Amino acid sequence: MDPFMGSGTTIVEAALKGHAVIGIDVNPLAKLITDAKVTPIDPVLLSHRVDCMFERAERMKGTAKAPFEPRASERIDFWFPPSQREKLEALLAAIQAERNGDVRRLLMCGFSNILKCCSLWYPGSTKPVRSDKRRRNPEDPFKAMSRQLRIMAERNEELFEYWGPTSAMRRPPIKTLCRDIRLMRLPASSVDCVITSPPYVTSYDYAELHQLSLLWLGYAANHQDIRPSFMGAVHGLHPSQHPTRELGSNLAASIVDDLRESPAEPHLVRAVTKYYQDMWLFVRKARRVLKPGGVLVLVIGNTVLRGVLVRNAEALAEMGEKQGLRLTQVIRRRIPLKSIPQRRDPVSGRFTSHQGGTANAYPEEYVIVMNA
Template identity: 35%
Template sequence: MINVIEIPTQLENLSPEAILELFKAKGIDKEWSFAESRPSDTGKWTHGYHRYPAKFIPQLVERLAVEYVSGREVHINDPFMGCGTTIVTAISKSFFASGTDINKIAFLITKVKSTPIEPIYLDKKIQLLLSKLSFLDTSSVPLFGVIEPLIPAKHLEKINYWFTAANKTELGLILQAIHGEDDKDLRDFFLVAFSHILKNCSIWLQGSTKPTRDLKKPPVKPYAIFKRHLKKMQRGNEVFFNIVPVEIRQSLSTRLNIKNGDAKQQPVEDSSVDLIVTSSPYVTSYEYADLHQLSTLWLDLFDNLSEYRQEFIGTAHKKYHDKHTQSAIAQNIVSQMSLVSRKMASEIDAYFIDMQAVFNESYRILKNGGRCCYVIGNTQLKGVEILNAEVFVESLQQSGFLIDRIIKREIPSKILPQTRDDKTGRFASANKASRDAYPIEYIVIGLKE
């Protein structure tokens, strides 16, 4: 039997005090941990196309869909698509899928992962691309003269900072060949494979979520790993292609509505969505603009990194001077943090202001009887408890939702750093950290009546 919080009076808003008490009494729901899921299960289909931090597993989305929706005219939305777990799951079930992500690399990954390509056609295109680059298999053939390397000139200084001269040239040759593909779906497929290999081919400190160089790291040669990853993606695509019904593949544009954009502005009409399943960013945890910097440099996706950073929710680069969070629980967190770090306090305030706007948008797009499922964990920064889940409950109520259910789950399979250093508030290796960062997380479910 699933252990869930019993909401005392669902039709009445819970007070901040009642919310805090509910979370203190909450036990872990073992059935939602999916501890039995193997990497081959969580990385099935197209889910292994690209590395991505803090991605949740498809089994979680599938379980929520089974519990809350049925039929083929279901519409599922994800305002923080990330690497597309919710969107891919929706398409696999023949649902309508919509969503956004401000991260341009995330949007590209989601678009490619949710677009099945006819396997024979894909195989021919892969073979053609690799044949153009076959001279990279041997060092005896000159690199120049066959294809000229494509290296974004305006980002050359930063690319030189992260890549050896040899790898920079080889990557430029691969990128030029990719851009010779006329079919946009195929070109995007190849670009995702290209993006995935960049960290391995650079001197970026492997495993680091911060832009850190490892001058002792031997970068992997690009062509061999690119070819290997293309084959892995090809296998995933074939399985996904055979799962998605023919009529859905043939009318994908009518089923898939995703945008590179703000979570506070979904590309759907009022009261049109049945279920929202999303894992929102955490306050000051990841700087996604920095984390995917290598990809955005090579694919030339921004002009000004500083301006690009400020578009993200949860970034340390955003502050509001004319408004504050309306959540009493959040206000208390901000007050505690202001005694330690006024800068971080303003960042936390901005995060909860943004999330309230996202909850308002969720309420707008959901049908009556629809639910939003927000996956979020609590953490600690500089000794202050950041009760994200509790704030989400209060804020969802302020947006008009009834709190239908709260699930507490262990996250043995979630791909993210598990430890923090209390003094710095930063992620740290296990031997240097003082405690777990995200040992558990919550699924906060709001109901629109």
């Protein structure tokens, strides 16, 4: 089980090794992407349906209108020039007209992937920044979609060869859920291994980063409405509403105390507090679902906020031990190749590519292995 499956890497790799897998994520995009990654489609069929989709989209240019709510439409106009929106609406309508559900899902993934490069989103930015003076013009949506689908078709063909009807390998049971792990009632002692990389404290505002896809694909009329569902989210809380649930770790409590005594803004203290409370709920869920002798593997990084060392790895290990798990291995490794920016905004605590940020936000990560 991966309760923070994200783009589905762990689910795919475990399934390719023949394991039955369960993926969970509160972000609907995670389910869409993962389901597409683990569903092989006959390459001949896919090629034909892609051609049909483009033919439909060409006919629909100038006439297709997505039924956005006013708030979503206003936000989309902010990011997309009228000519780009017209072409994207034609593509979306053509995709939605596809009758084959597996093909439609793959096309939706491709569409989601091209939105930033077809918008006024500043290239390379780790947060939503609009720029009318981009270093390059927004890409043509039809050309971007064609390029993206060629890449996805190659990957699909590899998967089809592995799990297709003529292959000796059979696709194991794969279950994906768009759910909040904190609110789920999971069956006790039902999983052999939980492998996951939880969200990093105060780093990414996933609702903001994924807003284009969330709006275009109809997952949210206002991307800010789904912010509270993400781990550690404090958006919408009144400053006087300090969460009171248990943190589950003495170290986590001391980190929060140190932040309160530092020059940290109150919102940052609340965010870290909420994050540890959420992670405590997750660790309890993971412990419950593990079979006797099962394994919990966490990939997490430490960081520094306002001069305070935030020792996430040790805090999560302490939470596991409080739940009766036994720490058996800790692997520390540098992460020079990750797409995570190496700087942090000194005020908000979020990742940034700006040179004014604090360097080495997450220079290394820890792989924590715990046994039930």
